[in-house]
Amino acid sequence: MADIFQGNFQKRDEEIKKLLRIEDSFDLIRRRFVIGGRQAAFYTVDGFLKGEVSEKVMEFFYKITPEQMPEDFADFLQQEIPYLDLMKLADQEAFVKAVLSGMSCLLVEGYDIILALDFREYPGRSVDEPDKDKVLRGARDGFIESLIPNMALIRRRIRDPELSFTLVDIGRSSKTDVAVCYMRNRVNPGVLRELMKRLRGIDVDSLTMNQESLGECIFKKGWLNPFPKFKFSERPDTTAACILEGSIVILCDNSSAAMILPTSLFEIIEDANDYYFPPVTGTYLRFSRFLINVVSIFLTPVFILLMQHEDWVPHAFEFIKIQDPMYIPPVAQLLILEVAIDGLRMAAVNTPNMLNTPLSIIAGIVFGDYTVKAGWFNSEIMLYMAFVAIANYSQSNMELGYAIKFMRIQLLILTGIFGLWGFLAGTVILIVTPLCTRTINGRNYLYPLLPFDKVQLMKRFFRVSLSENEKLNHQSSK
Secondary structure, X not given: OOOOOOOXXXXXXXXXXXXXXXXXXXXXXXXXXXXXXXXXXXXXXXXHEXXXXXXXXXXXXXXXXXXXXXXXXHHHHHHOOOOOXXXXXXXXXXXXXXXXXOOEEEEEOOOOOEEEEOOEOOOOOOOOOOOOOOOOOOOOOOOOOXXXXXXXXXXXXXXXXXXXXXXXXXXXXXOEEEEEEEEOOOOOHHHXXXXXXXXXXXXXXXXXXXXXXXXXXXXXXXXXXXXXXXXXXXXXXXXXXHHHOOOEEEEEOOOOOEEEEOOOHHHHHOXXXXXXXXXXXXXXXXXXXXXXXXXXXXXXXXXXXHHHOHHHOOHHHHHHOOOOOOOOOHHHHHXXXXXXXXXXXXXXXXXXXXXXXXXXXXXXXXXXXXXXXXXXXXXXXXXXXXHHHHHOOOOOOHHHHHHHHHHXXXXXXXXXXXXXXXXXXXXXXXXXXXXXXXXXXXXXXXXXXXOOOHHHHHHHHOOOOHHHHHHHHHHHHO
């Protein structure tokens, strides 16, 4: 194919038509007109065009007379372009990407360079509070699927010139825009270089599943390890706070979540609600969440272990023993309920809103009273699994919730088969798995517990006041 930057206007216009296959796609616009006695053409995508702004610019172009038309492109750019958001294009691949990403590209007779003006307006929803990361008090805005508004939500909270956004496009076909956000004076330079190296080294056709696909490309190994390597957040305030702490944030176009790294287990467990309450309340919420997660892992395996050795049960706790006849082994009951709870969760996600209430009522009756009366499940086991199901929602990170679930299931199976030795082996696996997990900077997943950092550990376990946090940061930087 001929170069669209060589030849006269007619030849270049025809080559652009062939390159973009404009006649095959009705949403691609090619608008020819005259600027100052010279032929010109706009190329853009209909669905991304902001009509009001483009009309104003076109009105200005029509007022240019032949005498006012500069011979040099630099003079034309300086004197006759009444718009700020633009860039010069001298590369064919950059031109195609600019048009297909929604920019309006202007070809003018006599000028070799093509001008790209950003009139685009992506279809999108309002920046409402995300359903998953709700807070009782605090900001009510959330990220959406457009990259530029998401960057603006962060810039609104951090008005510092050290805040940097580096753009990378990934995917041979999708050419997905990915923005890497960081504070230049606080980020670890080595981690930033390693991350940019991995991002620029990704060679895939497209990011099919968006950020999940991007995460799998960044971390190519360790897919059997269920613990999340990233912290995801749909809240701009949480994301801005992490950036100020020196973290790197990845924003992906068409995704409403920010990917925060490097991250540790203690950072993932943190919640925005911890910081919208006084320090004592925030510390209580944090300890409660951590304790509930630990109990949810060990509750059912310990129960099975005690049912295998009923003489171990203290006299004061004999009420935990199953009183009714058991038709199905307790381990099998618990495993069935683990799958059933996920089935109910998936059904709730895929059920229309108007049917959610009837479905909840039917599920409560069938899986509650009827299954116990029919002998499928014992009431004690239903009680413990109800606690486990509710405990999964005590923290907002779904990836961590499933990691806890998988650890509990393996511990449950090993305990059911091998008894005490299986319980001990499962506990060892539970401890070793996060110990062997590394973040992108090579630090242990259990930092600041391993390696031990007293100042950072205090910050992760205790919700301290803002002034005290400043002191701790100063001590940590020494």
